[in-house]
Amino acid sequence: MHQPSVTQAAMRSFSQATDPRLGQVMALLVKHLHAFVVESKLTKQEWLCGLEFLTQSANITDSERNEFSLLSDILGISSIVDVVSQPEGGTSSSVLGPFHNHDSLVRPNGVNLSGDQPGQKTWLHGRVLDAQGQPIAYAEIDFWQNADNGLYPAQDPLQDPHNLRCKILCEADGSFNLLTLRPHPYTVPTDGPVGALLAASQRNIWRPAHFHVIVSAPGYVGLVTELFPADSAYIDNDTVFGVREGLIVPLLPSHNLEVAKRYGIEMPFLEMNFDFHLVRQIASPA
Ligand code: BEZ
Ligand code: FE
Numbered sequence: 001m002h003q004p005s006v007t008q009a010a011m012r013s014f015s016q017a018t019d020p021r022l023g024q025v026m027a028l029l030v031k032h033l034h035a036f037v038v039e040s041k042l043t044k045q046e047w048l049c050g051l052e053f054l055t056q057s058a059n060i061t062d063s064e065r066n067e068f069s070l071l072s073d074i075l076g077i078s079s080i081v082d083v084v085s086q087p088e089g090g091t092s093s094s095v096l097g098p099f100h101n102h103d104s105l106v107r108p109n110g111v112n113l114s115g116d117q118p119g120q121k122t123w124l125h126g127r128v129l130d131a132q133g134q135p136i137a138y139a140e141i142d143f144w145q146n147a148d149n150g151l152y153p154a155q156d157p158l159q160d161p162h163n164l165r166c167k168i169l170c171e172a173d174g175s176f177n178l179l180t181l182r183p184h185p186y187t188v189p190t191d192g193p194v195g196a197l198l199a200a201s202q203r204n205i206w207r208p209a210h211f212h213v214i215v216s217a218p219g220y221v222g223l224v225t226e227l228f229p230a231d232s233a234y235i236d237n238d239t240v241f242g243v244r245e246g247l248i249v250p251l252l253p254s255h256n257l258e259v260a261k262r263y264g265i266e267m268p269f270l271e272m273n274f275d276f277h278l279v280r281q282i283a284s285p286a
Helices: 002-011 020-040 044-060 067-074 076-084 193-200 257-265
Strands: 122-132 142-145 164-171 174-182 211-216 223-229 252-254 269-273 277-278
Touching: 002 020, 044 067, 044 193, 067 076, 067 193, 122 257, 142 174, 164 174, 211 277, 223 277, 257 269
Parallel strands: 122 269, 122 277
Antiparallel strands: 122 174, 142 164, 142 211, 211 223, 252 269
C-alpha cells in the first residue's frame, strides 16, 4: 500500500464511530499526523524516541501531576484551543494550569488574602459585566496565585493549602475586590520529559507573573482566564503562550486612603482594576 492509501484507509476506519464528531476529529487527526510524518520524513528512530517520550510522560503522570497537560501547554495547543473556542464579545480566556483547586473556600467580597506574609500588598478590584457592559449580579470569582517566593501551595509545604486562593460572590452591581499580593514569574515544572524537551530546545521555561481567575454566572459561558501585570518579566515570552493583549493590566501604586485604612496597610500599595465580560450561553434547542 502506498502512503496516500494508508492515510485514506486509516481515516475511513473511523467513519463508523457511534459519535459522528469522534469520527470527524479522529479522521482529521490521522490526516494531519500522517502529513506531519511525510513532510518531516520522520525516521523510525525518531518515531521510537517520540513513543519513549510519551511513555516517560505517562510514568510521571498521577493525580497530582499531569505531564500531558504540560506538554499541551508548552506546544501552544492549550492556548490555541482557548482561542478557537472563545465566544465573541467576552474577555479572552487563558490556560488553567495545574494549580487550580476545586475546594477553595468562599470568602466575603473584600477579603484580605495577604495576611502578614511577605509580599507587596495589591488591591485587585473590578466588575463582572455582560458583553454589552451591563453588570451581572452575584457572579462567582474563583481566584488563585503564587506567593512571594514564586510557589503555589501545592509546591511549598510551608504554605497553608488555602494560601492566596478563594472564591467570592460579586455584589448585585457586579463589583468585586480583594487584597492580595503581587504575583511573581515562575518556571513550569522541569523535572520530567517536558523539561528535558525544553532544555534540548534551549527554550525559555518561565511564565510571566499572573493572577488566575475563573468567572462564572448562571446563563453565561464560564471564563477561565489570567491577568498579567504589565510590568512583569517574560510578558513577551510566556513558555505556555497564555498572554493575550487584553489580559495585560497595569499594576500601579495607589494612594487610596479609604482602602489603606480599611485593610490597615501602608501607602502606596499596588492596585489593579479589571472588568470581566461574560458572554450569554446560547440556549440549546429543546
Ligand atoms: C500556571 O499558570 O500555573 C501553569 C500553566 C501552565 C503550565 C504550568 C503552570
Ligand atoms: Fe499559574
